[in-house]
Amino acid sequence: MNEIVRNILLIAIFLPPFLTGFFSRGFKRRLGRHGRNIPLVTSGLSLGVTIIVGQVILRDGPIRNYIFYVDTLSLYFILLVNLVAFFSAFYVPRYLGAAAQRDDGEKASVINTQNRFHYFVKWLDHFLSSENGFLFLFGFFHASMLLVSMMDSLAGLWFFVAATTVISTPLVGYERTRKAQEAALKYVMISSAGILFALLGTILLVSAFSGEQSLDWSIIRADLLTPEKISVRPSLVKLAFLFVVLGYGTKAGFFPMHTWLPDAHGQAPFPVSALLSGVLLKSGFYAILRFYSLTNIALGDSGEFASFILLLFGLISLVFAVPFIIKRRYTNQFKRILAYHSLEHMGIIAFGVGLGVELAFIAALFHVLNHALTKALMFLIYGQIKQAHEKAKVPEGEIRGIFHSLPISGFILALGGIALVGAPPFNIFLSEFLILWSAVEKSVAEPNYLIYFIAAFLLSVILIFAGLVNHLGRIALGENQLPLGREKAPESFVLLILLMMILFFGFTLWPLTTLLEQSAMILCGGGLCS
Amino acid sequence: MLSLFESAFVILIFFVIIITNIAAFSASFNFKLGTYRSQSFLLAGVAVVAYLSRGRDAYILAVVAAAPLLRAFIIRPFMALTTAEPLSKPDILEGRSSIFADFFAKTEAHDYWPEYGTPRLGSIGTLVISGLFSIFSYWVAQRTIPNASLIEIVGLGTSLAMLLIGMVVMMNEKDMPSHIMGLLIMENGLFLVAVTFLTEGILIVFSMFVALLFYVLLTLFILAIYSPRLHRVSNSIYIDDQKILHEQWEESGR
Numbered sequence: 001m002n003e004i005v006r007n008i009l010l011i012a013i014f015l016p017p018f019l020t021g022f023f024s025r026g027f028k029r030r031l032g033r034h035g036r037n038i039p040l041v042t043s044g045l046s047l048g049v050t051i052i053v054g055q056v057i058l059r060d061g062p063i064r065n066y067i068f069y070v071d072t073l074s075l076y077f078i079l080l081v082n083l084v085a086f087f088s089a090f091y092v093p094r095y096l097g098a099a100a101q102r103d104d105g106e107k108a109s110v111i112n113t114q115n116r117f118h119y120f121v122k123w124l125d126h127f128l129s130s131e132n133g134f135l136f137l138f139g140f141f142h143a144s145m146l147l148v149s150m151m152d153s154l155a156g157l158w159f160f161v162a163a164t165t166v167i168s169t170p171l172v173g174y175e176r177t178r179k180a181q182e183a184a185l186k187y188v189m190i191s192s193a194g195i196l197f198a199l200l201g202t203i204l205l206v207s208a209f210s211g212e213q214s215l216d217w218s219i220i221r222a223d224l225l226t227p228e229k230i231s232v233r234p235s236l237v238k239l240a241f242l243f244v245v246l247g248y249g250t251k252a253g254f255f256p257m258h259t260w261l262p263d264a265h266g267q268a269p270f271p272v273s274a275l276l277s278g279v280l281l282k283s284g285f286y287a288i289l290r291f292y293s294l295t296n297i298a299l300g301d302s303g304e305f306a307s308f309i310l311l312l313f314g315l316i317s318l319v320f321a322v323p324f325i326i327k328r329r330y331t332n333q334f335k336r337i338l339a340y341h342s343l344e345h346m347g348i349i350a351f352g353v354g355l356g357v358e359l360a361f362i363a364a365l366f367h368v369l370n371h372a373l374t375k376a377l378m379f380l381i382y383g384q385i386k387q388a389h390e391k392a393k394v395p396e397g398e399i400r401g402i403f404h405s406l407p408i409s410g411f412i413l414a415l416g417g418i419a420l421v422g423a424p425p426f427n428i429f430l431s432e433f434l435i436l437w438s439a440v441e442k443s444v445a446e447p448n449y450l451i452y453f454i455a456a457f458l459l460s461v462i463l464i465f466a467g468l469v470n471h472l473g474r475i476a477l478g479e480n481q482l483p484l485g486r487e488k489a490p491e492s493f494v495l496l497i498l499l500m501m502i503l504f505f506g507f508t509l510w511p512l513t514t515l516l517e518q519s520a521m522i523l524c525g526g527g528l529c530s
Numbered sequence: 531m532l533s534l535f536e537s538a539f540v541i542l543i544f545f546v547i548i549i550t551n552i553a554a555f556s557a558s559f560n561f562k563l564g565t566y567r568s569q570s571f572l573l574a575g576v577a578v579v580a581y582l583s584r585g586r587d588a589y590i591l592a593v594v595a596a597a598p599l600l601r602a603f604i605i606r607p608f609m610a611l612t613t614a615e616p617l618s619k620p621d622i623l624e625g626r627s628s629i630f631a632d633f634f635a636k637t638e639a640h641d642y643w644p645e646y647g648t649p650r651l652g653s654i655g656t657l658v659i660s661g662l663f664s665i666f667s668y669w670v671a672q673r674t675i676p677n678a679s680l681i682e683i684v685g686l687g688t689s690l691a692m693l694l695i696g697m698v699v700m701m702n703e704k705d706m707p708s709h710i711m712g713l714l715i716m717e718n719g720l721f722l723v724a725v726t727f728l729t730e731g732i733l734i735v736f737s738m739f740v741a742l743l744f745y746v747l748l749t750l751f752i753l754a755i756y757s758p759r760l761h762r763v764s765n766s767i768y769i770d771d772q773k774i775l776h777e778q779w780e781e782s783g784r
Binding site: 118156158176179182195197204 | 611670673674675677686693716719720724727738742744755758773774
């Protein structure tokens with residue numbers, strides 16, 4: 001396949017969602033209510049192109065041009081973003097339909113100012129709160145997450161991770177409530193401050209190498225693999241990696257930079273929460289992985305430094321998620337509980353990568369997918385349940401007995417919840433088991449502090465299991481709040497497919513085995529995986 | 531022995547760190563804004579000196595000096611834009627000849643800011659903390675890059691101090707405009723580290739500064755939308771009044 005076709009294919013990955021954003025007003029005007037399905041069409045298109053590009057990359061190797069670099073690791077994350085966006089997009093029309101009904105009586109605010117700049121800001125504010133604005137933001141949010149995984153330049157990577165914050169803030173605050181605005185403000189302030197540390201880390205890392213400076217990941221890696229070409233200042237590399245983990249860790253939701261997470265996930269529209277939790281956190285983590293690889297090669301210490309940092313952040317995130325999830329007294333806001341589960345799972349993923357062995361890399365990357373799918377399922381099904389209760393004017397804190405009132409949704413929520421806490425035979429069990437297996441193997445080979453880390457890991461996972469089962473029991477059992485027979489089976493059909501995928505990946509890594517193995521090899525280097 | 535340009539670089543940075551500390555402990559928002567503008571002008575000077583000390587090839591550094599200058603010019607009207615609606619002062623929003631003139635029309639808003647900018651810990655407490663952070667930053671810089679030049683150590687130390695002091699300002703202030711000031715101080719810190727360390731490759735320097743500048747502008751724009759929105763729903767732009775989510779979370783357990 002010639003170079004031009006390969007480049008066109010790369011552009012075709014992010015172009016459909018980008019165009020949704022760009023032409024959202026036009027689509028909506030021409031298609032009316034059906035315009036709400038545009039994100040579904042474009043994310044489907046993008047997913048299709050990703051599969052084609054995947055075949056090309058697996059056959060011919062990475063695709064690189066002046067701007068993009070797509071190898072198997074990028075491809076894996078692109079696939080992930082598209083999968084979750086595709087499932088979330090199914091629920092965009094439903095969400096927007098309900099939001100339109102709810103806002104029916106609300107008049108558009110009058111833009112009353114003579115000042116043209118102020119008029120523009122007010123118009124933009126107005127637009128971002130509209131249905132067109134939602135489609136615009138959804139498209140750009142999707143496109144920006146894809147571009148994070150495609151950038152070769154570390155500055156570009158930083159810019160698009162930062163752009164995800166800027167674009168998703170109005171989505172978090174889309175519901176014009178006070179709580180939503182507060183969550184959006186908290187999100188943009190904490191993420192903006194955090195991400196600056198990532199840029200500091202990027203600048204320091206680039207400056208730590210002698211010779212001609214480059215910002216391109218592929219060039220830096222190639223230079224580092226030929227040691228005679230450049231010399232390295234190790235202490236600067238270490239400081240850079242610390243800042244990168246702090247900065248991108250804020251986006252990835254690591255403790256203690258996670259504080260935006262429960263508010264933003266809790267207040268965002270449910271298809272957006274699925275994207276935030278399913279893939280936005282992973283975009284931050286993807287950036288960390290790129291730096292992890294460079295740091296290990298630069299230091300040549302068999303991953304001792306960078307792996308330990310990730311192991312530590314992972315374990316702390318996992319352990320500190322426990323009290324938030326098991327506290328019985330927090331009896332409402334299930335979405336917040338789910339957000340704290342993201343803290344747990346990002347901790348598990350970081351722990352897996354921090355082990356620094358090939359099997360753990362594969363397991364951690366597999367866990368990235370498993371968590372994204374399961375969390376998307378949970379947010380989407382809970383959004384559907386919440387919407388049904390909102391229609392019947394039942395407050396969120398009083399949602400009970402959905403096994404009776406909404407049996408199909410209740411069934412999916414219960415199974416999704418069991419999958420989320422890592423029970424067999426679901427996907428998260430398999431990836432967690434593989435991570436633990438690698439940890440035990442490593443601990444047996446080199447007896448050190450790791451055994452205590454494993455004990456803390458196991459204890460945390462068990463406590464979290466008990467915590468979520470308790471919350472699920474409260475919602476699923478008890479006296480139902482809705483009239484019976486309201487639920488229509490086709491409404492949950494898509495989520496049943498997602499549930500099947502979650503079950504399927506509980507038994508095998510296929511068809512992702514090669515992709516995972518090759519992605520793990522990118523993380524190896526600097527004495528790792530030897 | 532330091533060269534003329536190196537001396538100028540160190541002297542300018544010395545003033546930058548002094549001004550950053552003043553910004554943290556001052557109890558007036560107007561004064562904070564003034565210090566931020568001075569800090570930006572000084573950083574533009576630092577970029578020009580860095581260009582002069584490195585020779586013609588580093589001309590991109592002189593170009594990027596425009597970034598802090600731009601921020602120094604837009605900060606006052608921007609703050610007016612974000613606070614005009616909450617302060618209900620429509621007279622500062624009268625129409626001008628162009629959209630740019632309209633943007634700068636709001637500079638008179640400084641008359642309406644006296645109540646903002648008081649640090650929670652008080653001026654002395656804040657000064658002690660920001661001073662300690664400054665010392666810590668220089669210590670870290672000196673320990674991290676042992677064989678580095680004085681410029682690198684001073685540049686990294688000052689940048690770290692600005693990032694930490696910016697965070698202190700964000701946590702220590704009661705109102706949203708002052709929080710934004712904290713964020714902007716942090717961004718100036720990044721500008722400084724970039725000027726100090728990025729020495730080669732026009733594309734590298736340019737892409738890094740463009741990324742930073744666009745990000746700053748986009749973030750400011752989002753905040754320009756959110757300050758009035760928050761005021762509309764909560765009737766306040768004080769951070770302490772924006773804790774309904776936290777309170778509800780606490781109350782739900784009782």
